[in-house]
Amino acid sequence: MVPVSAIIIDHDLNRSSLLLEAIKSILENSLKPSEIIIVLDLKKDEFKIYKKLIEENLKIDPTYIKIYKNEFSKGPAGARNYAISLSQNNWLAFLDSDDLWHKEKLYYQWNFMQKRPFLKASHTKELWLKNNQIIQTPKRLEPGTGKFLIEAFRHCLISMSSILIRKDVFKELNGFDERLLAAEDYDFWLRYLIHYPIALIPDINKHPPTIKRSGGWHQTSMTKNIDVYRVYSLIKIYKNYFHLLSIYEQEELLKQLNYRFKIICQQRKKYNFSPYIEKIYQKILEEIKLIKLS
Numbered sequence: 001m002v003p004v005s006a007i008i009i010d011h012d013l014n015r016s017s018l019l020l021e022a023i024k025s026i027l028e029n030s031l032k033p034s035e036i037i038i039v040l041d042l043k044k045d046e047f048k049i050y051k052k053l054i055e056e057n058l059k060i061d062p063t064y065i066k067i068y069k070n071e072f073s074k075g076p077a078g079a080r081n082y083a084i085s086l087s088q089n090n091w092l093a094f095l096d097s098d099d100l101w102h103k104e105k106l107y108y109q110w111n112f113m114q115k116r117p118f119l120k121a122s123h124t125k126e127l128w129l130k131n132n133q134i135i136q137t138p139k140r141l142e143p144g145t146g147k148f149l150i151e152a153f154r155h156c157l158i159s160m161s162s163i164l165i166r167k168d169v170f171k172e173l174n175g176f177d178e179r180l181l182a183a184e185d186y187d188f189w190l191r192y193l194i195h196y197p198i199a200l201i202p203d204i205n206k207h208p209p210t211i212k213r214s215g216g217w218h219q220t221s222m223t224k225n226i227d228v229y230r231v232y233s234l235i236k237i238y239k240n241y242f243h244l245l246s247i248y249e250q251e252e253l254l255k256q257l258n259y260r261f262k263i264i265c266q267q268r269k270k271y272n273f274s275p276y277i278e279k280i281y282q283k284i285l286e287e288i289k290l291i292k293l294s
Contacts, residue, residue: 001031001032001033001034002031002032002033002034002091002106002110003034003089003090003091004033004034004089004091004092004093004106004110004164005033005034005035005036005037005083005087005088005089005091005092005093005167006026006033006035006036006037006093006094006095006106007036007037007038007039007080007083007084007087007092007093007094007095008022008023008036008037008038008039008094008095008096008097009038009039009040009041009070009076009079009080009083009096009097010038010039010040010041010050010097011040011041011042011076011079013042013046013049013050015097015098016050016053016054018097018098018213019038019054019097019098020054020057020058021100022095022096022097022098022099022100023036023038023054023058023065024058025095025100025101025103025211026095026101026106027058028103029101029103029104029105029106029107030103030104030106030107031104031106031107031110032106033089033093033106034088034089035064035065035066035087035088035089036064036065036066037066037068037083037086037087038054038065038066038067038068038083039068039069039070039079039080039082039083039086040067040068040069040070041070041074041075041076041078041079042069042070044069047069051067054067055067066086068082068083068086070082074181075178075180075181075182075184076176076181076182076184076185077175077176077177077178077179077180077181077184078176078178080094080175080176080184081175081176081178084167084170084175087167089167090166090167090168091110091164091165091166091167092163092164092165092166092167092170093106093109093163093164093165094160094161094163095160095161096160096161098213098214098215099159099161099210099211099212099213100210100211100213101161101209101210101211102204102207102208102209102210102211104204104209105124105204105209105210106164108201108202108204108209109122109124109164109201109209110164112199112201112202113164113199116199119197119198119199120165120166120169120192120196120198121163121164121165121166121169121192121196121198121199122163122164122165122198122199122200122201123143123158123159123162123163123164123198123199123200123201124143124159124162124200124201124203124208124209124210125137125142125143125162125200125201125203125208125209125210126143126159126161126162126208126210126211126212127207127208127210127211127212128212128214129211129212129213129214130213130214130215131214131215132213132215140154140155141155141157142157143157143158143159143162143200144157144200145197145198145199145200146197146198147193147196147197147198148193149190149193149194149245149249149252150248150249150252152186152189152190152193153190153234153249153252153253153255153256154252154256156183156185156186156189157189158185158189158198159210159212160185161210161212162201162209162210169192169196173188173191173192173195175188176188177233177236179232179280180229180232180233181229181276182226182229183226183229183230183233184229186229186230186233187229187230187233187236190233190234190237191237191241194237194241194244194245225264225267225273225274225277227260227263227264227267228264228267228273228277228280228281228284229280230260231257231260231261231264231284232280232283232284234253234256234257234260235257235284235287235288235291237253238253238254238257238291239287254291254292254293257288257291257293258293261284261288261293264281264284268281
């Protein structure tokens with residue numbers, strides 16, 4: 001075992017079979033984390049059912065696989081922040097409840113990082129499966145290495161399921177923004193890439209170390225009006241970090257703000273936002289007046 005806390009979150013009792021497979025993929029790794037933390041964003045009764053289901057199917061050691069009800073802010077950001085606060089190690093790995101790890105993923109990633117102590121985080125390529133069929137990763141979404149902030153403004157290029165990162169970096173960057181019920185990873189990685197590079201782990205015998213699955217179940221990335229959260233995040237970057245960006249990064253930030261702001265304005269004309277999305281939208285309107293967009 002290595003001093004890594006593996007973190008899984010979930011919010012839907014109907015995804016229990018996926019979660020069990022995700023946990024098993026960690027347990028089958030040749031090099032195991034020293035603890036697995038599962039945070040379930042559920043009501044009390046649902047939590048009890050889900051916890052019992054996991055315990056009965058895996059016959060777990062509660063000192064190794066620790067299951068908690070999210071008592072923190074709701075949503076993936078709050079659930080992950082809560083899990084991080086419970087972790088006993090300074091190295092964190094994440095796995096979405098519908099994804100899987102290659103059996104050598106942690107071994108390769110841990111050893112890669114130990115040979116490069118200057119790195120704060122690394123990620124991997126993914127094998128994409130839709131309804132158990134392999135699909136090609138779009139070129140624009142292929143992960144990179146270094147400080148690819150310009151590309152990261154356009155797309156979220158770092159998968160949470162592929163990450164190995166130091167916990168002290170999360171504290172330094174104030175963790176995930178719990179106001180964001182989606183795109184919280186997009187927001188965090190923008191802040192991270194302003195300060196630090198990220199390494200890309202080589203494939204394992206031509207196999208991506210992380211398996212990303214999709215199917216008939218809901219995923220946070222499919223959240224309606226997700227661009228509202230992204231614009232909110234971009235405005236934060238403009239207000240707090242614009243002076244730290246290169247001229248090319250500044251240009252791309254303003255370009256993406258302009259592009260995505262037009263999208264959410266069009267969306268709002270077509271249908272009503274939820275009260276929470278509308279509240280964020282109104283904040284965006286106040287802030288956007290102070291930004292010179294073309």
